[in-house]
Amino acid sequence: MLKDAQGLIVTTDSAPAIAAINRFSDQMLAYGRDAETAILQAITADPTCALAHAYAAAYYLTQENRKAWQQALPYLHTAQQYCTKITDREKLYVQAISAWANQEIDVAITLHEEITNQFPRDLISVQQGQYHYFYTGDKDKLWKIAQKVLPSNLENHYLYGMVAFGLEQCDQLETSENMANQAIALNRNDPWAHHAIAHVMETQGRVYEGIAWMENFADTWENCNSMLYTHNWWHIALYYLQLENYQKVLRLYDTHIWGRANKQSPKDQVGAISLLLRLELHGVNVGDRWQGISPYLYSRIDEHALPFQDLHYVYALAKAGHHDWVNQMLVSMQYHTLSINPFLRRGWLEVAIPAAKGMVAHAQGDFRTTVVELQPVLSRLHEIGGSHAQRVLFRQVYQDAALSAQKQSWVYGITA
Incomplete structure (x- = not known):
């Protein structure tokens, strides 16, 4: 057994595998473009390393599309096969990725919380815990899973950026900006910290400052x-x-x-x-x-990786005039709810599907239906995931529809 760059034990005797795992971790935390290459190199160096296979599966699951899910499964199965003689942390991690692959997101979250409780240096687990909280709309826990491990990672700029984003989502804007600036002081090339401050400045209406800030760092994103x-x-x-x-x-x-x-x-x-x-x-x-x-987008019709994504896809298909595809997707969303666990099902049934119908109606100019479908779910849109900046779009669509419906009623009233 060897230790990775964070001092965490990995069940492998291959130094090249550890080096590749370290590169993978750095690429994932930096949102780098070479994460896939790095983890496949780790597997080549040690084909029996369960953690490397689990990392590969997790990488493909983050892509949130059917092809990548299919790529993930062989790696996950191999990780499970080599689970008998690995560390407790690695076992918990393999279980977390297995739960994710089975769309048991509540189970995956519980396992990532346990990993970070016992092994606070495991920032990949923190990142993936945040990911699940982000797409299930739990902003407080998104922040707290990163905040709780901060004392164990005071030198790690990636964690400062992760905490900063959680703080911003919890409306602690000044603290978020300070935390992100600490990340950038440690490493100018931290794109997630740049991203956290972009959110803060947008929320505070600091438009010109935001442009200058982000464009100043844009050269560093070429490796993202x-x-x-x-x-x-x-x-x-x-x-x-x-x-x-x-x-x-x-x-x-x-x-x-x-x-x-x-x-x-x-x-x-x-x-x-x-x-x-x-x-x-x-x-x-x-x-x-x-x-x-x-x-x-045709391949997305029956995919249903995330409700947040589906609302965008179905709108775009409607705007492009693919009405048969739109109807097919709306029906498919209903069928999808029959195959998922109760933790996810409620959000799909009570929020995502009505919102999708409202979005389609707006794209087709049926503003009254948009209002009817979107109004009851406005206060629950956080349940489908996304950031404040992303979800505000759905409220803007509702407001546009309400105004347009009012204008239509006025015109019809005059001409009646």
Whole structure:
């Protein structure tokens, strides 16, 4: 057995495997583009290392699409096969990833909490715990799972960025900004810390400062995976949108957001869709950009990885005129609820599906239906995940529909 860079025991006698695991951990925490390569190198160095296989499975699960889920399963099965003689931490981690693969997110969360209680240096487990809290809408625990391990990781800038984002989601804006600045003081190239401050400045309306801040660090994002690269530029685009500099927003969409996206990545797709919708809510003609995204969404119709993602997909398909696909997806969402555990089912049935119907209605110009479907779920939208900055879009759609429905009623009243 050897120790990784965090001083955690890994069941392997291969120094190259440990070196590759260290690279993988660093890439995951930095949202780097080489995480997959690193963990596959670890497996090549020691094909019997259960933790390396579990890390590979977790990496593919984070991609939140069917193809990646299928890639995850062989690694997960191999990790399970080598579980008999590994450490307690590794066993808990394999169990957590198994629960994730089975969509037992509540079980996965419990296991990540246990890992971080016993092994507070395990920042990969902290990160994945935060990930699950983010997509189940529990902002307090998103913050606390990182905060509780801070005393054991005072030198680690990645954790400061993770705590900062949790604080921002809990509306502790000044503390969040201070924490993120501590991360950047330790390492200028910490994109998640940049991202936390982008949220703070946007919430506080510090638009010009936010643009200057993010653009000052944009050169450091070239080594990021496409998700965080495009997402940090998406935040810059939101600043310019507030300034009503729509041509700049469209250029950023074409060059740094959809233009640099992994077109098969759900998270990249969601960012592009949400920006086009925001532009249209501002009255901007986005041209044929909906048609540019929609061919990549057909494979999402029956996927249902995250309700937050589905609301974007179904809207984009409706805007692109794929009405048969839209109807197919709405039916598929209903069937999906029959196959998931009660922890997730309630959010899908009571929030996601009504919201999806409301989003489709808005895309089709049926504003009264939008209001009817969205109004009852507005106070519960956090349950489908996403950040404040991302979820505000659904409230904006509701407000636009309410105003448009009112105008339609007025016109019909005059002409009756």
